[in-house]
Amino acid sequence: MSLTGLPLAQAIVEHMPRGWSAELRHETQPYITRAADGAHVAILEGGWSREGRVEFLGCWPILKNGQTYNGGKRRAITCSAKRSPEAFAGEIRRRLLPEYDSAYAEAKVWVDRHETAAGEAVLVAQRLASVVDGTASDGPRCSRGDGVFVYAPSDSCISRLTVQPAYGSALGEEYARPVRVDVELHGMAPELAAEVFRLVRAYEAVGTETAETKRVDAVVDWWTDGPETVERNRDVVREVGRQEMGR
Numbered sequence: 001m002s003l004t005g006l007p008l009a010q011a012i013v014e015h016m017p018r019g020w021s022a023e024l025r026h027e028t029q030p031y032i033t034r035a036a037d038g039a040h041v042a043i044l045e046g047g048w049s050r051e052g053r054v055e056f057l058g059c060w061p062i063l064k065n066g067q068t069y070n071g072g073k074r075r076a077i078t079c080s081a082k083r084s085p086e087a088f089a090g091e092i093r094r095r096l097l098p099e100y101d102s103a104y105a106e107a108k109v110w111v112d113r114h115e116t117a118a119g120e121a122v123l124v125a126q127r128l129a130s131v132v133d134g135t136a137s138d139g140p141r142c143s144r145g146d147g148v149f150v151y152a153p154s155d156s157c158i159s160r161l162t163v164q165p166a167y168g169s170a171l172g173e174e175y176a177r178p179v180r181v182d183v184e185l186h187g188m189a190p191e192l193a194a195e196v197f198r199l200v201r202a203y204e205a206v207g208t209e210t211a212e213t214k215r216v217d218a219v220v221d222w223w224t225d226g227p228e229t230v231e232r233n234r235d236v237v238r239e240v241g242r243q244e245m246g247r
Contacts, residue, residue, distance in 0.1 A: 006030050008085060009043055015089035031059075032092075038062070039104050041092065045081070053078045056092055058100035061111045064118075065139060071107045075100040114167075121148045121165035121179055128181070132158060147182070157192070160184040 003011055009022035009030040019035050033040040044055040058075040062068050077095045079088055118139050125136035125148040134152040147165065152158035162182045185196070 003085065004045055008045075008088075011085035012043075012089045012092070015086045016093070037104070037108060039101070041096065041100075050078065052081055054081050054088065056088070056096055058096060058104065061104065061108050063111060064115060069107050069111050071103065071110075075103060114165075117165040117167065117179070118148075121163045124148075124179060124181070125150050125163040128161065128163065132156060132161070134158075134161075136163075157185050157188045158183060159186045 005028070006022060006024050009032050013020050013022045013032055016032065020032050021035065023031050023033055025031055025040075030043045031040045032043070038061060040059050042055075042057040042059055044050060044057055055076055055078045060069040060071050060074065075096060077091060079091050083091075122136065122139050128134075129136040129150045132150065132152045134150050134156070137149040137151075139148060147162040150158075150161040150163065152161060160183065164177075164180045164182060166179045167177055185193075188196070
C-alpha cells in the first residue's frame with residue numbers, strides 16, 4: 001500500500017456503498033463518513049502498536065455541544081498495510097460494519113433522546129428567564145450535570161438558577177429523572193421569603209392527580225392576597241402547573 005492519510009480514505013470510499021465520503025478531522029486525522037446517520041470510521045496508521053498494519057475504528061455519535069457519546073469499547077478491526085484500498089473496503093463492510101452499525105444505531109437513539117431533553121430544558125429556561133427578566137444559556141455545557149443556566153439581573157435575589165434536563169441513567173432506559181429546576185436565593189426580605197415558602201408548600205400540597213385548573217387556583221390563592229396580583233401571576237403559575245402535570 002502506497003496511499004496514506006486522506007488519499008487512502010478517498011480511495012477506500014470508491015469501493016464503499018453510496019453515501020460514504022472521505023474527510024479530515026482535527027486537521028490531520030482521516031475518516032470515512034456515512035452521510036445518512038453520521039457514522040464515521042477513523043483510519044489509524046503508524047505507531048509501534050500498528051507496525052505494518054492499519055486500524056479502522058468505528059466512532060460514537062457526536063452531540064450538538066461537541067461532546068462524543070461514551071458507549072464504552074469501540075468496534076475496530078486491523079488489516080495488513082500492504083493490502084489495497086478495495087481490500088480495505090471489503091474488510092470494513094464484512095468485519096466492521098455489521099457489529100458497528102448495530103452499536104452505533106443504539107447509541108444514536110440515546111443521543112437523539114438526549115438532544116430532545118436538552119432542547120426541552122432550553123425552552124423551560126427561556127420561559128423562566130422571561131419571568132425574572134434574565135437571559136438563558138444556549139444549552140447544557142455537558143452531557144449531564146451542568147444543565148441550562150438562567151442569568152438573573154444583578155440586583156435580583158436569585159444567585160443561581162439552573163434547569164436540569166431529563167435523563168435516564170443508561171442506554172435505552174426510560175428517563176429516571178424528569179426535567180428539574182435548581183435555584184439559590186440570597187438577600188431576601190423576610191416577607192418575600194415567607195411568600196416564596198408558602199408558594200412552594202402550597203404547590204407540594206396539591207396532589208398530582210388534581211385537575212390542572214384546581215391546582216393552579218390553589219397555588220395562586222396561597223401566593224397572593226389580592227385579585228390584581230392573582231391575575232398578574234396566574235399565567236406564570238399555570239405554566240408551572242402544566243410542566244408538573246405533564247411529567
